[in-house]
Amino acid sequence: MKSRSESLIRLKKFQVDEKRRQVAQIEMMVNDFVRMAGELDQQIEIEQTKTGISDVAHFAYSTFAKAALARRDNLIASANDMREKLETAQDALAEAIEDLKKVELLDQREHQREAVEQLKVEQAEYDEIGRLRFRNQ
Numbered sequence: 001m002k003s004r005s006e007s008l009i010r011l012k013k014f015q016v017d018e019k020r021r022q023v024a025q026i027e028m029m030v031n032d033f034v035r036m037a038g039e040l041d042q043q044i045e046i047e048q049t050k051t052g053i054s055d056v057a058h059f060a061y062s063t064f065a066k067a068a069l070a071r072r073d074n075l076i077a078s079a080n081d082m083r084e085k086l087e088t089a090q091d092a093l094a095e096a097i098e099d100l101k102k103v104e105l106l107d108q109r110e111h112q113r114e115a116v117e118q119l120k121v122e123q124a125e126y127d128e129i130g131r132l133r134f135r136n137q
Contacts, residue, residue: 009107012099022093030079044072
């Protein structure tokens with residue numbers, strides 16, 4: 001019984017670790033997207049300052065700035081999509097942690113039951129020894 005519960009605990013711990021890794025990876029991706037979008041904002045601002053044209057609809061607006069704006073918008077959209085995935089991954093992590101806690105609690109209860117049973121067996125043996133000694137006196 002112990003090997004089965006220990007295997008289940010190991011499996012649940014592995015699942016929790018995997019979910020934590022996924023959450024960390026998604027958080028890192030969101031942060032990277034936000035950072036890259038910020039860098040593009042700076043590049044767009046520099047380009048607009050350099051050309052003196054900040055109106056995107058202007059016929060002479062920088063093609064580099066237009067491309068950077070599109071890229072920045074894509075990065076922001078990707079970051080928002082990843083935030084939704086992050087929320088889902090965090091929910092899955094919380095569920096995996098809850099499952100692990102349940103399995104550990106059940107294992108702990110089983111160990112307590114085994115300890116109580118062992119104490120009962122030992123006490124019965126001591127009682128028998130006591131009865132035998134009392135009879136022999």
